[in-house]
Amino acid sequence: MGYVLNVRDFCEKVRDLLSANLSFNKGRIKVRKHPKNGFYVEGLSSWPVGSYRKVAKLFNEGTRARTIAVTVSSRAHTIVRIEFTQNYGKPHSMRTSEINLVDLAGANDSKGRQMMERG
Template sequence: MYAKEEKCLISQICEGLFSKISERSTSNMVSFRTEVRYGMFFNMYVYDLLKKKTVVMESGGLRVREHPRDGPYVENLSKHFVHDYSNMEELKTAGNANRITARTRINDSSSGSHDIFTICFTHKWFDAELPRERMSKIHLVDLAGSERADTTQTSGIRLKEGANINKSLITLGNVMSVLGKWHSKQDY
C-alpha cells in the first residue's frame, strides 16, 4: 500500500468518496451506488480499458455519441459497480495495465493516450417520506503530453501517434478557448 502522499489523484478521490459513504450509510433510509468506467483515447480511437488488452486493441474502437439530455458518451463502454475502495483500486489497476505505452528517448513508458476514469455516484434517501435521488459524475482525465519528434527521436508508427496526440491537444485547446469566450459573455 502506498503512503498517503504517494497515492495518485484518482486514488485519493476514491478513498475520500468511500470514507464519506461509510460515515453516512448508518441509516436504513440512505443508500449509495457507485460505478466506474475507464476509457482511453488513442490514435484517434476510443477503447475500453476495463476489457482485456487483446480485446481492447482488436475491437477497432468505440463510438462517441451524444445523448439529448445527458450529453456526450462512449457507446458500449463497460460499467462496473464497485462496493468499496479496494474494489475501485482493483479496477483502476486493471485498466492501467491495459493502457498503451511506448518507449521514447525521454520516457521508458510514455503514455500515448488520453485516459478518462469516470465515477458515477448515486445517492438515494427519503425526505419527509418522499424518495429523493441525486446523481453525480466525476470525470478524471489524464492527458498525454505533447510530443516533439526531434526531442523524442520517434519515427514511423510512434511519430504518427505523436502527431495524433498533438492534434487532439490542439482541438482540446480550441474547445476550451470557445468555452471561455462563451462563459465570459454570460450574464450571471
C-alpha cells in the same frame, strides 16, 4: 453505490480498458453525440462498485491494460469516470455525483514514429 468506467483513446481508436476481452472491443466502441445529453461512448462497460477497495482494483486493472510506449509520457488519452449515487431514504431524494480523472497524451520528448502519430 457507484460505477467505474475506464476508456482510452489512441490515434482516434477508442478502447474499453475494463472489458473482459480487450482485443474484441478494439475499434468496436464508438463515441457518439446525443442531441440533448452530449457525448457518450457506445458499448462502454460499466462496473458496479460499493467500496473504495473495488474502485482501486478496477482503476489498477485499467492501468495495467494501457499500452504505454517507452517514452517519458503516455501517447494516449485515458479517462476514468467514477459515478456515485447516494440515497437519503426518502422518495426522490437521491443525489448523483461524477468524477472524471483524465490523463491527456503528452507530446514531450517524442521522436520518430511517435512524432508521426502526433501529426
